[in-house]
Amino acid sequence: xxxxxxxxxxxxxxxxxxxxxxxxxxxxxxxxxxxxxxxxxxxxxxxxxxxxxxxxxxxxxxxxxxxxxxxxxxxxxxxxxxxxxxxxxxxxxxxxxxxxxxxxxxxxxxxxxxxxxxxxxxxxxxxxxxxxxxxxxxxxxxxxxxxxxxxxxxxxxxxxxxxxxxxxxxxxxxxxxxxxxxxxxxxxxxxxxxxxxxxxxxxxxxxx
Amino acid sequence: xxxxxxxxxxxxxxxxxxxxxxxxxxxxxxxxxxxxxxxxxxxxxxxxxxxxxxxxxxxxxxxxxxxxxxxxxxxxxxxxxxxxxxxxxxxxxxxxxxxxxxxxxxxxxxxxxxxxxxxxxxxxxxxxxxxxxxxxxxxxxxxxxxxxxxxxxxxxxxxxxxxxxxxxxxxxxxxxxxxxxxxxxxxxxxxxxxxxxxxxxxxxxxxx
DNA sequence: TAAAACTTTGCATAGCCTGCAACGTTGCGC
DNA sequence: GCGCAACGTTGCAGGCTATGCAAAGTTTTA
Numbered sequence: 001x002x003x004x005x006x007x008x009x010x011x012x013x014x015x016x017x018x019x020x021x022x023x024x025x026x027x028x029x030x031x032x033x034x035x036x037x038x039x040x041x042x043x044x045x046x047x048x049x050x051x052x053x054x055x056x057x058x059x060x061x062x063x064x065x066x067x068x069x070x071x072x073x074x075x076x077x078x079x080x081x082x083x084x085x086x087x088x089x090x091x092x093x094x095x096x097x098x099x100x101x102x103x104x105x106x107x108x109x110x111x112x113x114x115x116x117x118x119x120x121x122x123x124x125x126x127x128x129x130x131x132x133x134x135x136x137x138x139x140x141x142x143x144x145x146x147x148x149x150x151x152x153x154x155x156x157x158x159x160x161x162x163x164x165x166x167x168x169x170x171x172x173x174x175x176x177x178x179x180x181x182x183x184x185x186x187x188x189x190x191x192x193x194x195x196x197x198x199x200x201x202x203x204x205x206x207x208x
Numbered sequence: 209x210x211x212x213x214x215x216x217x218x219x220x221x222x223x224x225x226x227x228x229x230x231x232x233x234x235x236x237x238x239x240x241x242x243x244x245x246x247x248x249x250x251x252x253x254x255x256x257x258x259x260x261x262x263x264x265x266x267x268x269x270x271x272x273x274x275x276x277x278x279x280x281x282x283x284x285x286x287x288x289x290x291x292x293x294x295x296x297x298x299x300x301x302x303x304x305x306x307x308x309x310x311x312x313x314x315x316x317x318x319x320x321x322x323x324x325x326x327x328x329x330x331x332x333x334x335x336x337x338x339x340x341x342x343x344x345x346x347x348x349x350x351x352x353x354x355x356x357x358x359x360x361x362x363x364x365x366x367x368x369x370x371x372x373x374x375x376x377x378x379x380x381x382x383x384x385x386x387x388x389x390x391x392x393x394x395x396x397x398x399x400x401x402x403x404x405x406x407x408x409x410x411x412x413x414x415x416x
Numbered sequence: 417t418a419a420a421a422c423t424t425t426g427c428a429t430a431g432c433c434t435g436c437a438a439c440g441t442t443g444c445g446c
Numbered sequence: 447g448c449g450c451a452a453c454g455t456t457g458c459a460g461g462c463t464a465t466g467c468a469a470a471g472t473t474t475t476a
Binding site (some may be wrong): 219220221224249250251261262265269270271 | 430431432433434441442443
Binding site (some may be wrong): 164 | 298299300332336337346357358359363364365367368369371372374375376378379380382383396399400403404405406407408409410411413
């Protein structure tokens with residue numbers, strides 16, 4: 001038989017690759033959660049995943065990449081989704097909608113994401129690399145917003161809205177992981193975007 | 209005589225340190241602007257600054273640090289300034305005010321900053337490290353906002369406002385460097401903060 | 417079953433970064 | 447001035463990250 005019936009429609013090779021990748025990510029997250037980023041070597045991660053350290057670098061361009069995960073929020077993909085949303089809808093709202101599938105995706109992988117975020121908050125050097133992975137991704141989103149709004153390349157809006165919504169999304173992720181499941185990511189993202197769209201008004205002071 | 213009259217009130221030792229630091233930064237920016245981050249070694253930077261490469265690491269914790277500059281926006285300092293601004297003033301506006309001295313400072317160093325930003329935009333891996341240097345800085349600012357607004361530690365507002373205003377400030381810097389002096393940084397920061405406080409409304413479509 | 421395509425691995429190497437100890441310079445009190 | 451203490455610089459050794467290359471080994475395809 002040429003390929004599998006159960007599980008997935010992938011060949012053995014492709015399946016093994018996924019296994020290896022997963023094993024490396026799991027090992028990396030587990031070890032770094034235990035000891036901190038500085039006290040774990042690529043060698044050890046590879047050891048734990050039972051591959052050579054050279055193989056590690058066949059999968060990830062750097063140690064950090066195994067932690068942050070690759071293409072968490074793919075700017076190009078978001079850009080495409082953004083293009084499909086009618087331009088009458090305010091840009092912030094449109095971005096929120098474009099992010100919806102990503103949110104769902106993350107909630108599916110909940111377990112891993114909680115651990116990942118825990119690792120990231122204890123090793124904050126990595127946090128910036130969480131979203132807007134390559135500048136390429138960011139640029140794609142900026143371009144999509146520019147098209148939507150029809151402003152020229154000198155205008156600051158596309159870049160501003162891209163970076164600030166990215167920041168908002170990141171804060172939602174951080175809180176999500178901090179609550180560890182008490183609140184859904186969707187709710188937190190919605191809250192952050194609502195605040196942003198409202199101009200970040202000061203919260204009501206609790207009445208003593 | 210025990211110390212100098214002209215220039216500064218610093219001793220020879222302190223002056224030499226500044227010289228070395230400046231020489232290293234200049235060399236780093238110049239070389240990386242010419243060849244790109246990957247094609248410049250610490251060895252070469254140190255060589256150009258006429259010190260040993262070991263000395264380089266006495267000044268900077270990493271190659272990147274010599275490029276991004278240290279403590280561009282010191283979160284602790286911003287936090288202190290923030291605490292001095294009456295809490296009646298809306299937080300975004302207060303942050304804008306707290307950033308004012310930083311803006312002035314950067315405009316003083318214009319030349320170096322333009323080059324720095326040019327380098328950063330051509331080597332975007334470094335961009336995230338521009339602001340919110342250590343998480344410590346960010347945390348200080350988050351804490352200051354929390355105090356101002358009187359919200360509890362679970363509230364998302366302080367983190368949200370800190371990261372988004374940081375992103376806004378960064379976009380202003382990027383545009384500033386892109387315009388290379390046509391527009392003042394103050395103007396661009398004001399514009400970004402105004403947009404943010406207005407809820408990032410879509411810009412008016414240019415009437416064809 | 418054999419060739420083709422692909423993955424893993426070891427080896428060599430460049431470069432980043434740190435700790436340590438020796439050395440040179442600066443600052444300060446006498 | 448002199449000498450001591452503080453501090454900055456340097457070389458050296460060594461660990462770790464990351465990449466290129468070529469030799470295996472495994473999966474796929476015919």
